[in-house]
Amino acid sequence: QSSDFANANFPVDQEGRTLHLGCKRGEVANRILSVGSMDRALMIADQLQGAEPGAPLFQHLSGRGFLTITGLYQGTPVSIITTLMGMPNMDFVVREARAVVEGQMAVIRLGTCGALRPPAKLGSFMVASPGAVCVRRDPDAWTFDDGRPHYTVSAPVPADPQLVQLLVAACTEHGGADSVVQGLDATADSFYSSQGRTGGHFEDVNEAVIEQLMAAHPQLVSLEMETFHLLDLARCSRGGIKAAAFCIAAAERYSNRFISKEQIQLCERLGGAAALTALMQCPLTDAVGADGSTSS
Template structure:
């Protein structure tokens, strides 16, 4: 499981049996332990595509094969409520920058999660009775580049949320033959005035999602 915030990695390490901090270089905390007798790592991937790309590549080199991002997203539809979940079925992205460097041209690579892994997450969250929406998200490279037309522009293209890393994770998983998916907690809603979730409610939703993700890992 990979998360953006090192504090979140530290918090979620408490869900593991005998967690061990195996990396703290540059603040990219990585904990390894067990969950229901399955060996699992919780790693920090930082903010944005370039950051998660580095962490993904290095975890892959160390033997990682299955990756689930647990993060946050801003909803682009008013009916999606704070604290609920978005399970991405795909991620839109701007084709330049990092993506261009990997492909060498503007050829598009479909940024979609592994179907079986995403389906397992859908089933597990549904079994727990959590409210989720499955749909496409937009992976933005610039957190503060939003303008007054942002919500209309990206929601009109079929996106239900915005975050910063899923497209890179799914894109690289396709290139490298790894499996990946994501579960995103709705931390704010850009379509209904930009309201934000409380810290307590966010933490509760994150912990619940983490337990579901770890359960899916234990069944793989």
């Protein structure tokens, strides 16, 4: 990867590679599956084929640790990209992929999450059908100590209804109807404080975070760290990006149980097939302007 970058507003190197993902035009498909870890990306990539019979998949691991894999799923070009963790990393993935892709895009996140209430249980596919809210720790609550809330919760941002419908159908097909739980997601800016995890080393003032969230949002089922930002960027993409997200319930926050390695790997394979199916089936238009906007 070249180290000479130009344009401080949106840095690209002499080959047109973006600064963090390290990808250029032609290397990323307009249907993207975003996953949190490299293990998950590589496992799901087993379901892709190369561009020509016998050809390897395109793979690029950037210096920042973002892995992009591009190939065909049942004949349709798709990319699997590791988002790593948290909203800033989702920002790099969505904005830098958008910069090197022509036409409208479909993006699905397959993550893991905490399940907040039954019927969601370990291994459930938690589809954020109504979208997501964002939970942020507000440092000003400590700075000013004036009684303001230590955690702020945004209004919900919706997912793309058509992509959600395709995703729910594909999850039902691959995992069975009992595996699917639809509900609102909450995306937190920490795995610990803003997800209500307690411990003695920090004064987090977060004992009531989950209870208050669930009371304010009866539809809330999942808690994780990226979905809201994907849906927020898609909402602001001038029609250029359709997005949806679902997560495997890796923990039951209501019972304190955690999923086994075997169960999560099975769910990742099935969920990967479901996400790739929905991405393949999503209708996209080519009529997207240079700024990513759709004319229709």
